[in-house]
Amino acid sequence: MIVRNLEQLIGTPAEVDTEGWTSRRFILDKDGMGYSVHDTLIKAGAVLEMEYRNHLETVYCIEGEGEITDLATGQTHPIRPGTLYALNANDRHILRANRGTHMRMVCVFNPPLTGLEVHDETGAYPLNQPTTASV
Template sequence: MIIRHFDEIAASSQAIHADNWSSFRLLTRQDGMGFSLHETWIHPGTETHIWYKHHLEAVYCIEGEGEIQPLHGSEDAPTPGEPISIQPGTMYALDKHDRHLLRATTRLRLICVFDPPLRGDETHGPDGAYPADPE
């Protein structure tokens, strides 16, 4: 059984911070669960380009307001889709490695699950993706 408290994760190397977000990796690949579990905060007034081309992600909003805007078409000339509102109780799943923009009006608190699981130290590359799992 694995038992952890948010405070110990927040004070550890499993708390990863970037300009637009902070991610607290509650479960990582080394835990052997077959997925990773994160609490992620998207900072208010930010826009983050994301494209998990190597991972599937499910996201559940527990606090805040924002929107997700799908990006269609080529990587060089994406066409924005219609923005979708995010608020507490909203779940979205990036089941097709969907490229998108994530905007936070207020701080978003999101519970995220990744497959394959993350190591725990990843940050987004210039294309908005986490690196591929080497295994």
């Protein structure tokens, strides 16, 4: 059984902080679950263009507001607590957090992340990022 608390992750290598987001990584590839689970803060006013070419992602918003735009269709959907979206076709998208409020998201990735990934220049995570730290 795996039991972890957010307080255990903050300030450790399991917390990855960037200009637009902070990801606290609860379940990773090394845990052998076949997926990874993250508590992610999208920072207020952030505009993130992403395309997870190597991963499928499901996201559930638990705090804050913003929107997601599907770049293939141009459709924009509001994001608020209780909204779930799934990038089931490696969808290229733009995620925006409203100014003045962050969005807190629970994210699940398949295949799982190792914990060290950050977005590359295309907005994707690399596949099978080598682990160099105990996350």
